[in-house]
Amino acid sequence: MALILNEEQQSLKDIAKDFLENNAPINHFREIRDTADETGYSDELWKEMAELGWAGILVSEEYGGFDFGMMGMGGILEETGKTLTPSPLFSTAVLGASLLEAAGDDTQKSNFLPKLVSGDLTTAFALEEGNHHNPTNISTSAKQDGESFVINGKKTFVIDGHSAKLIIVAARTKGEQDDPNGISLFCIDSDNKDLRIIRQSMVDSRNCAEIELKNVVVSKDNLLGDLHNASSVIENVLDIARVAIAAEMLGNASKAFEITLEYLKERKQFGVLIGSFQALKHRAAEMYSEIELTKSAVVSAMNAIDQKSNDTARLASLCKFKASETSHLVSNESVQMHGGVGVTDEYDVGLFLKRSRVAEQVFGNADYHVDRYANLSEY
Numbered sequence: 001m002a003l004i005l006n007e008e009q010q011s012l013k014d015i016a017k018d019f020l021e022n023n024a025p026i027n028h029f030r031e032i033r034d035t036a037d038e039t040g041y042s043d044e045l046w047k048e049m050a051e052l053g054w055a056g057i058l059v060s061e062e063y064g065g066f067d068f069g070m071m072g073m074g075g076i077l078e079e080t081g082k083t084l085t086p087s088p089l090f091s092t093a094v095l096g097a098s099l100l101e102a103a104g105d106d107t108q109k110s111n112f113l114p115k116l117v118s119g120d121l122t123t124a125f126a127l128e129e130g131n132h133h134n135p136t137n138i139s140t141s142a143k144q145d146g147e148s149f150v151i152n153g154k155k156t157f158v159i160d161g162h163s164a165k166l167i168i169v170a171a172r173t174k175g176e177q178d179d180p181n182g183i184s185l186f187c188i189d190s191d192n193k194d195l196r197i198i199r200q201s202m203v204d205s206r207n208c209a210e211i212e213l214k215n216v217v218v219s220k221d222n223l224l225g226d227l228h229n230a231s232s233v234i235e236n237v238l239d240i241a242r243v244a245i246a247a248e249m250l251g252n253a254s255k256a257f258e259i260t261l262e263y264l265k266e267r268k269q270f271g272v273l274i275g276s277f278q279a280l281k282h283r284a285a286e287m288y289s290e291i292e293l294t295k296s297a298v299v300s301a302m303n304a305i306d307q308k309s310n311d312t313a314r315l316a317s318l319c320k321f322k323a324s325e326t327s328h329l330v331s332n333e334s335v336q337m338h339g340g341v342g343v344t345d346e347y348d349v350g351l352f353l354k355r356s357r358v359a360e361q362v363f364g365n366a367d368y369h370v371d372r373y374a375n376l377s378e379y
Contacts, residue, residue, distance in 0.1 A: 081251025
C-alpha cells in the first residue's frame with residue numbers, strides 16, 4: 001500500500017496550495033466571518049474551484065468529472081485545512097458527489113452530476129437527528145402514497161444545509177428507529193415549500209442547518225437508490241466523508257504547528273527565545289510525531305478507498321480517530337504555547353482550535369471511532 005502521493009497527486013496538491021494561499025488566505029475566512037455572508041462562503045471562489053476541476057474529482061468521466069480518486073481530493077482538503085477556507089467542497093464534491101455516484105440511476109446522474117461538476121449545483125446530506133452521530137438513529141419517515149412519498153421529520157447538523165440547492169435526505173421507509181434496515185434516500189429541492197431550513201452558525205463560524213420536513217411530497221423519481229436498502233450506501237459514503245474531513249484536520253494541525261513553531265523561534269522571555277526551553281521542545285516534538293502518524297493513517301485510508309479495499313471501514317475509523325486526537329492535541333498545545341494571546345482574535349491560532357473542535361464531531365468523534373474500530377476488528 002502506497003503511503004506517498006504519486007506525481008500527479010502531488011502536482012494537484014501543489015496547485016491547490018498555491019491557489020488557496022493566493023486567493024483564499026486566512027484573511028479571506030475572516031472577511032466571510034466578519035461580514036456575516038449569507039451563504040457562508042464566496043460564490044466566486046467556489047466557481048473558481050469548480051473551474052479548476054475540484055468539484056469533479058470524485059465524479060466519473062462519463063458525467064463530466066475527472067475520477068481522480070480520494071488521494072487527489074484528500075490533498076486538496078488538506079490544503080483547505082491550512083487556510084481555513086470555507087466552501088461547499090466537503091458537502092458537495094465529497095458527500096453529494098459520492099451519494100449520487102453510489103446510489104443514483106443513469107437519469108439522476110445525468111441530471112445532477114454535470115451541474116455539480118460545473119459548480120452550479122450544491123448539495124447537503126440530511127442524516128443526523130440526535131446530539132451525537134448515529135447513522136441508524138433515523139425516525140424521519142417517508143410513507144408511500146401511490147406514485148409519491150410523503151416525508152415528515154427533523155434533521156440537525158446538516159452541513160451547508162442553509163445554502164445547498166439539493167438536499168439528500170435519509171428517511172425511514174420501513175422498520176423501527178435504530179434498525180439499520182428500512183432506510184431510503186431522497187433528493188429534495190431546497191426551495192420546496194414544505195421544507196423549513198433554519199441556518200445555524202457554529203463556533204468555527206461555519207454553517208449548518210436544522211431542517212424540518214412537514215408533509216413534503218416527492219415523486220418516486222426522487223428516490224435515490226433502492227427502497228429500504230440505503231444503509232450500506234450511507235455507511236460507505238460516510239467512510240469517504242470521514243477520511244475527507246480527517247485530511248482537512250491534518251492540514252489544520254499541520255498549519256497550527258507551523259504557526260506555533262515560528263512563534264517559539266520569535267518570542268522571548270527573560271531575554272531568551274522560548275523555543276530554547278527544553279519542556280517546550282519536548283511538547284513540540286510530540287506534536288510533530290503525532291502529525292506524522294496521522295499523515296500515515298490518512299494516506300492509508302485514502303488509498304484503501306481508491307483501491308476499494310475490504311479494510312476501508314476499519315482504516316476510515318482509525319484515520320478519523322487519529323486525526324481527531326491529533327488535531328485536538330495540536331490545537332490545545334498551540335494555544336497554550338502562545339499564552340494568553342493565543343485565545344485572542346488578533347492571532348490566527350485560536351481559529352484553528354475552533355475549527356478543530358467542530359471537525360472532531362463530524363460523522364463520529366474519537367470515542368465513536370475507537371468503539372467502531374474495535375467492533376470491526378472483532379476485539
